[in-house]
Amino acid sequence: MTQIHTQLSDRMENLRPSKESPYRIAIIGGGPRGLYCLESLSRALSHHSTDCPVAVDVFDPCSHPGAGNVYALDQPDYLRMNFPNGRIDAWGSENSRQIDQMSLLDWLQEHFPHLSNPEGYSPRPVVGRYLHECFRQVLEQFPSDVAVQVHQARVTEVIESGPAWKVSTTETSMLADNLVLTTGHEGWRSTGTLSNQHDARIIEHVFPVGRQLSQARIPAQSTVAIRGFGLTWIDATLALTEGRGGTFSETADHWTYQRSGDEPTKIFPYSRTGRPLLAKSVEPQMKLPSCLSDIWESGRLAIAAVPQSDDPSRQVEELWQTITNVSAQALQAIRTTSSSASVRSDLSDWFTWWKSSKFSAAQAYDVMKRSRDVGIGLSQPNEAWIWGETWRRIYPALVARVSHGGLCVAGWKLFREVTIEMERLAFGPPPENMSRMLALIDSGIVDLRFVSEAELTQGLHELDLCSDHHRKEVNVVVNAVIPAPCEISPRGPISSLLDGNAIAWDNREIGLPVDEHGCPPPYQRKNLAIFGRVTEGTVLGNDTLSRKLHPQIENWAQKTAQRVLNREYTL
Ligand SMILES: Cc1cc2nc3c(=O)[nH]c(=O)nc-3n(C[C@H](O)[C@H](O)[C@H](O)COP(=O)(O)OP(=O)(O)OC[C@H]3O[C@@H](n4cnc5c(N)ncnc54)[C@H](O)[C@@H]3O)c2cc1C
Known part of the structure; x- marks a missing residue:
């Protein structure tokens, strides 16, 4: 049974469950990650025993769950994606995929054929329509004894209530056996208020x-x-x-x-x-040597093989040297006449110049233009492109290598200096x-x-x-500066968990740590998971539409299905 935009009337706080009561899961945040949680859960529960009913409540003030506010359907088309069509797919499993579970590209072919280019970047509201349609489809695929309700409401507070969680909106509250937070950007905010008083300017x-x-x-x-x-x-x-x-x-x-x-x-x-x-590139428009794909593959393997170390500087230095080696091999494959030593020193010199520069208007314009020209094949790939492309290509291996304890806290602080610059080079428009x-x-x-x-x-x-x-x-x-991942909203549910000491976050300069099921410290409350932007910094690249980079949501869904099976009620 599924319902979008209901009242919480039948799950009020005082209505304590009887033995036949369902296992209750609350998902706060109905953006892409809320959708991904539901999708993974629907697959994980697809064969569960029918004598343990499940109730899932999704909370989001937005009007189109799945799209959330970033991909809101009512925003103008000139706000475009920064991720190519060919990389967007809301469905998490290739093996059990049904025919009507379309990737964005297949969906565009049906609904917006003029946009259906894998290298193209669609308007954000179009991607929002796709995500919302996927959300509706996911609701339909839950087994009949799983009741999903979507509440168009902002959660104002989450507190521990014995082993359960009490979730409150301005209207009402409910208790949940299992709580998930996917609140992403926590609504529209900016960082560092420009004025403390009202000023219309x-x-x-x-x-x-x-x-x-x-x-x-x-x-x-x-x-x-x-x-x-x-x-x-x-x-x-x-x-x-x-x-x-x-x-x-x-x-x-x-x-x-x-x-x-x-x-x-x-x-x-x-x-x-x-x-x-700097601009991304459109690979089919560039004439690149075919050996690059072998270089990226060996680069990914080299990153995975970087040894663990107790010394944070050493951890980051080894990763950096590996990234530099891969970049140098790629540049040498393009500049076939240069020696390996000279490409390496060109790359290092360029990066040193880049990260220490404060750009004048002319310099900024020149690097922007050059990156665009390289990206569409009008100019030869330069050092900036090699660094950015290497970062994009080895990124999945880096995510796996550094997330969930792959780097210590001090290592993350050092590594952040690398990621900030690399993201400018790799993940631009x-x-x-x-x-x-x-x-x-x-x-x-x-x-x-x-x-x-x-x-x-x-x-x-x-x-x-x-x-x-x-x-x-x-x-x-x-x-136009959006808050850093660790700048959480003082009025959001993550703040209320921290205020109530339900979770611990010792190093607030880096992201909230979570384990491989999304569980935050002190890691005892296995019925709590937090996914997405707030964890960025201890999980690399966790604020993206990609479903392939991070396994935590899938892990959480499998574990949750197991808890349902074991009837691990908290109420
Ligand atoms: C302007 C912009 C453009 C972007 N473009 C791209 C792109 O092109 N490609 C890409 O991969 N990534 C892009 N991103 C990154 C983007 O954050 C992710 O793609 C994706 O939106 C993350 O999904 P999420 O569900 O984790 O978070 P969000 O999309 O932020 O969704 C969180 C949801 O939680 C809801 N919520 C927040 N607080 C509460 C509360 N208290 N109670 C209930 N609900 C709540 C919000 O309403 C929202 O719908 C962009 C981000 C921004 C801000």
């Missing part, structure tokens, strides 16, 4: 763009500063240009922007370093979005003069961007 977060960046809040012809130079900066900039009726056109790989007149006069991104995200940003810079709307080491000064009447060389008054500032 300061927009504290970008999403949802229709409300946050509307023309009423940012009038046409205004001058806008955007804090941050990452993916959210790109979304905000598109909302203020393409979203205001401007258009892009492409001729012979050169993109130009035609103004609508409703966009700001100037958009100034500002950040600490000015180091941009698709080439088409980089082309849009370059076109906006060429048009003069986006101005990079404050891109590094600029500060915002806020007076009663004026808002100024200042750097050593420039000063400019702006009308509005937009905060």
Whole structure:
């Protein structure tokens, strides 16, 4: 039995279960990971004994579970994916896959054939539709004695109630035998509030763009500063240009922007370093030697073989040397005339330059353009591409090698310096979005003069961007820096678990540690699992749509089915 968007009336706190009561599972968060939990659970329970009924309650305030708020269906199409179509598949098992359980690509072929390119990057609301349809399908595939209810509600508190969990919304509460948190970004927030008091000139977060960046809040012809130079900066900039009726056109790989007149006069991104995200590449457009695939494969094996060590610096150094070796082999395969020593030193010199640079407007523009040109085969692969591509290719092996205790806490802190830079090189925008940003810079709307080491000064009447060389008054500032994984919401369910000492998180500079079933410290409460962004830092790459990188959700589902079978009720 399945129901979407119900009241909790039949699972109220005081209604203690009788012997025939079902085993109760509460899933807080109905984004992609909430969907993945349900999908894995439906398979794990598909053969369970019918005399142990199960009740699953999913909580999310969003209107389309599965999509959650990141892939909301009502957002504009110019907000695009950063992950190619061919890599998105909501279904976790190839072996037991049914014919109607489609990957995104198959689904696009049926519903949006013009988008069905494996190397293409679809609008986020389209991917949201796919995820929501998968969610509805998953509800249908639960055995008949598993009742799933979806509550369109935000959970305000979770506390221990003996061996069970008490889950509360503003309306009501319920008790659960088994609790899962997949609250991801915990709604739309930004990091480091720009102002402590209400100031209409300061927009504290970008999403949802229709409300946050509307023309009423940012009038046409205004001058806008955007804090941050990452993916959210790109979304905000598109909302203020393409979203205001401007258009892009492409001729012979050169993109130009035609103004609508409703966009700001100037958009100034500002950040600490000015180091941009670099464009991803479209492999079929690049002429790459076939031996690269062997290099990536041996690179993955080499990462898996990096030995454990008690010394954190040594742990990270060994990983770094392995990454460098793989990158050097790849560069040598491309520059066949260079010696192995010279490619290695070119790569090291380049990386040292990259990570110590504060970029000027011209430097930032040049590296962005070069990455786009390399990514679509207009320029030869350079050091930046080799580092980024190596990171992308060996990533699954790195995830397996460093997660769940593969690195100690001190090791994670050191390794984070590597991951921050590598993510800029490897996980930037698709080439088409980089082309849009370059076109906006060429048009003069986006101005990079404050891109590094600029500060915002806020007076009663004026808002100024200042750097050593420039000063400019702006009308509005937009905060486009999303909170780091460990910056949890003080009002969210993870905070309430911490406040009640139900979980322990000693090193708050890195992600919440979890075991291979998603269970956080002190690891005794095996009926609690936390998946996703908050664990990023002790589980590598845990904030992605990919289902292939991390086995924790599948492990949790198998274990939970076992607990149902063993009738491990807590109530
Ligand atoms: C703007 C943006 C673009 C992105 N683009 C990509 C991309 O192209 N490719 C990619 O792989 N990844 C992308 N990501 C990363 C993205 O977070 C993951 O793809 C994916 O959304 C993670 O799924 P999740 O379920 O763990 O978290 P989320 O998607 O954040 O879902 C969490 C859900 O929990 C709900 N929730 C939060 N708090 C509560 C509460 N108290 N009670 C009940 N429900 C609650 C939220 O409403 C939300 O629906 C992007 C992230 C952002 C922010």
